[in-house]
Amino acid sequence: MYSQGLTAATVADDADPMAEAFQARIDAEQKIEPNDWMPEPYRRTLLRQISQHAHSEVVGMLPEGNWITRAPTLKRKAALLAKVQDEGGHGLYLYAAAETLGASREEMVEQLLTGRAKYSSIFNYPTLTWADIGAIGWLVDGAAIMNQIALCRCSYGPYARAMIRVCREESFHQRQGYEIMLTLCRGTPEQRAMAQDALDRWWWPSLMMFGPSDDASQHSDASMRWKIKRFTNDGLRQKFVDATVPQARYLGLTVPDPELRFDEPSGHWRFGAIDWAEFRRVLAGDGPCNRERLAARREAHADGAWVREAALAHAAKQRGEKRP
Amino acid sequence: MTEQPTPLWEVFIRPRNGLTHRHVGSVHAADATLALAAARDVYTRRGEGLSVWVVPSAAITASDPAERGMLFEPTESKIYRHPTFYEVPDEVGHM
């Protein structure tokens, strides 16, 4: 899913002729492939961005996974399980893409579990009702799709190709979420209230997914120049709001922003101030579920160690038996 | 405690109506059997595959991108290897 706002690209040494040739390829919309020469900052930035994107997918399985056993119909149960499975798969594609840049899966997982690597802070919020599952599919996946479509044109080949695959699979995720919201809004008064409550809690965190405001965001220049990042944070955020507000109105729900109003001349929905203090707080570790999410991942990893070891031990035995 | 790494395998899938296997990504697995199962579970969930190959990543030898010019550019000028270089009158029929 989404990791914008978590990485910082540093400037390359442009006097280098190799760097010039590299930049020329990027400007010509050519793809950079594994083992191609690349400036070290490009490689580091990409590795961080791709691996954090992968971590986000894997951690993202937890808030939605929380409702699989309580999904209210068999159809919803299967759809949610398939969606969460897709997210695991996306994590896998992204770890694979990151590994082409020289890191191993084990190293990247270690960084996540020790807290050195970040993941999208949206997943540090709890899923309190079934309506949260609808809200996540509609808003969180909606925001992610916007970013992922942009990344399909990223300069690094393996990342771009992983994004194309992800986008193809993602198409049902947002529809599934919106359909849940629609069903609730057409349901009982309690269900409508449940839907409104979910929107109230997930709206602002979804806007924060696009990262800090452009004027507050440093180091974007190199990412843009290297075509790792194709659009500005504010640009994508505005696009998301413009697409989503009409969807909320169709549901008969109220977006929890008293300052929200349509600006006729520009054709955009203007919205109120984002609480960036909350964003920084959650990013720093004080969100509602940060500790639970990391604890769950650590536990799964630790509990699974003997399984991974057993598989390797068995493989080693097989190789040993084949030797004369 | 450092854990022993699980080997990396590259995955190639030939789709239902396809003729050749295409590289789709990679998986981690301790051995070939688990690698094949992982490839099937990860990369064929939407009916993409009719045939799956897994190859240990370490077994693949790739051409050096820096030698791209030496290896591949000479072939670009030898267009007489392509059928479109030759003109055959339409009356002769398909060739």
Add this chain to the structure above:
Amino acid sequence: MATTTSITVREIPLVGLLLRRADDALVLGHRLSEWCGHAPVLEEELALANLALDLIGQARALYAFAADAEGGQHGEDDFAYLRDARQFRNLLLLEQPNGDFAATIVRQLLYSAFIDPWWHLAARSSEPRFAEIAAKAEKESAYHLRHAADWLLRLGDGTAESHRRAQAALEWLWPYTGELFEPEAPDLVAASVCPDPPALREAWQGTVFPLLAEATLSRPADGWMQTGGRAGRHSEHLGHLLSELQYLQRSYPGAQW
């Protein structure tokens, strides 16, 4: 006015058969879905989810058929969400908690080694719709069996710890294997609607016993076999499982989801 949200089912023979197999699939699928986000490795997350999705799909097909066979008063979700624990007809083996990965794999192996040959025979059912469901389910259970067998081998013949865990799981779950072979309704067997489970015992042993040996695991002795699932007398685990599964429908009676 209803005093409970639970439904009453007209358990004519065909409905009984379908509910037995549907409940098996649903309960096991639900158990496997509990691994989501907690599997030992990312590749296995996807594998376990695939198993769960196959089983939930089978449950839906079987419940839908049961709904029609019963006369159309109920839908697939009514059977899954509005029957109480005493009305469920699944095997005790399948409602056991996941335990560790070894226990999950052992449970899967013991069940799949039975259900795969059973579906294979059921694909010749005199009841066409059941034959169709069976044919599709058999392809899925064949893969489930292979996956479980591959892992059982690696756990049994892996490290000392994995061997210990696999053996412990085997000892714990063995008393639930007898129930696999309890006879089906005689009328249905006689009418070739479904195969009779006792007939599958030899095939099951032919799969399980050599596999255990190859995995260097000891086959537990056949002691008393637990029973009761087919009659709605379950372990304490099913009640908790259904509390979670059915929570929303029970809390908001009549709502659409």
